Amino acid sequence: MQGKNISDIIEKYLKEMIAEDERVEISRSDIASHFDVVPSQINYVIKTRFTIQNGYVVESKRGGGGYIRIEKVKLLDNIDILDTLINAIGDGLTQREGKAIINTLVLNDLITDNEADLVLASINKQTLSIGNKLLENEIRANIMVAILDHLRYKS
Amino acid sequence: MQGKNISDIIEKYLKEMIAEDERVEISRSDIASHFDVVPSQINYVIKTRFTIQNGYVVESKRGGGGYIRIEKVKLLDNIDILDTLINAIGDGLTQREGKAIINTLVLNDLITDNEADLVLASINKQTLSIGNKLLENEIRANIMVAILDHLRYKS
DNA sequence: CTTTCTTTGACTAATTCTGACTATAATTAT
DNA sequence: ATAATTATAGTCAGAATTAGTCAAAGAAAG
Numbered sequence: 001m002q003g004k005n006i007s008d009i010i011e012k013y014l015k016e017m018i019a020e021d022e023r024v025e026i027s028r029s030d031i032a033s034h035f036d037v038v039p040s041q042i043n044y045v046i047k048t049r050f051t052i053q054n055g056y057v058v059e060s061k062r063g064g065g066g067y068i069r070i071e072k073v074k075l076l077d078n079i080d081i082l083d084t085l086i087n088a089i090g091d092g093l094t095q096r097e098g099k100a101i102i103n104t105l106v107l108n109d110l111i112t113d114n115e116a117d118l119v120l121a122s123i124n125k126q127t128l129s130i131g132n133k134l135l136e137n138e139i140r141a142n143i144m145v146a147i148l149d150h151l152r153y154k155s
Numbered sequence: 156m157q158g159k160n161i162s163d164i165i166e167k168y169l170k171e172m173i174a175e176d177e178r179v180e181i182s183r184s185d186i187a188s189h190f191d192v193v194p195s196q197i198n199y200v201i202k203t204r205f206t207i208q209n210g211y212v213v214e215s216k217r218g219g220g221g222y223i224r225i226e227k228v229k230l231l232d233n234i235d236i237l238d239t240l241i242n243a244i245g246d247g248l249t250q251r252e253g254k255a256i257i258n259t260l261v262l263n264d265l266i267t268d269n270e271a272d273l274v275l276a277s278i279n280k281q282t283l284s285i286g287n288k289l290l291e292n293e294i295r296a297n298i299m300v301a302i303l304d305h306l307r308y309k310s
Numbered sequence: 311c312t313t314t315c316t317t318t319g320a321c322t323a324a325t326t327c328t329g330a331c332t333a334t335a336a337t338t339a340t
Numbered sequence: 341a342t343a344a345t346t347a348t349a350g351t352c353a354g355a356a357t358t359a360g361t362c363a364a365a366g367a368a369a370g
Contacts (some may be wrong), residue, residue, distance in 0.1 A: 042359090061358080117305060139294060146282040203326090
């Protein structure tokens, strides 16, 4: 886990920046040329070392004035249940299963009633109806995982 | 929403004017020459940052004494705006448009910050990524309309 | 030797910037 | 009145400027 390869070095560099600022905005090509690597290596570093599981949220924008923004977030304490739920979801989720998960989240005070209603509206059968049950369940799974991942931290 | 590109700077400038006056009338060529850009860039800024999804209504007049008028609308004052938004969504919605709408909903106190974050996670590009841009935008549109409908029946 | 992780680059996608061409309204000339 | 001229703004497509994806090659670990 030390600086034997360039990815580790870039990781360390970025984390030092973040240690100071809590949130940092970089130019992919600048960082790449600073370490003399191809730009896509920056994507590799971010994808493998700045995940939400590790407490980082990443946003980016392309085009003129583009950037990659990395933010350090505070992970909540009691998130084992989130991992459990995510693992159970896999790559498909029915509406019934989705409702059950939302119910669990409300019971554990991870979301409010109002928030539950909004999530329900999102994963509703009609909303996601696209004529392909398998794909529908996959999208519903994606949405639910995204929401569970978001609940890992407080913004 | 940063200031590395000139469009963001012009956006900020205009929004500061509007923050004071709620409604503002500009000369396209004046603004363009003030920021030393071609006039059509003003159209670009308006088209990408002052849409109805962003909560603005724009009118203009050509010819002598022409102008561009930008007005900020309040959802509380005219609840038909929800219908206008749903209409504007039609059968496709990009992530960018979705973010604009959610931001507008927060500014108008129709949803909380937390609720906004959950909806954002739902309509996120990664979340809905299924290898078909058209279908992705259609699903995103469905979700957003479901949310807006839910908000209407709540108030 | 096999598996996993890292590095690379060709191709793709999104956003911004620019300018030529078009459209409309007001003013001036006939 | 009508036509010509001037003064605005709109549209659209292409160039420029970023970042993302993916798969193959190379290196390291087990």
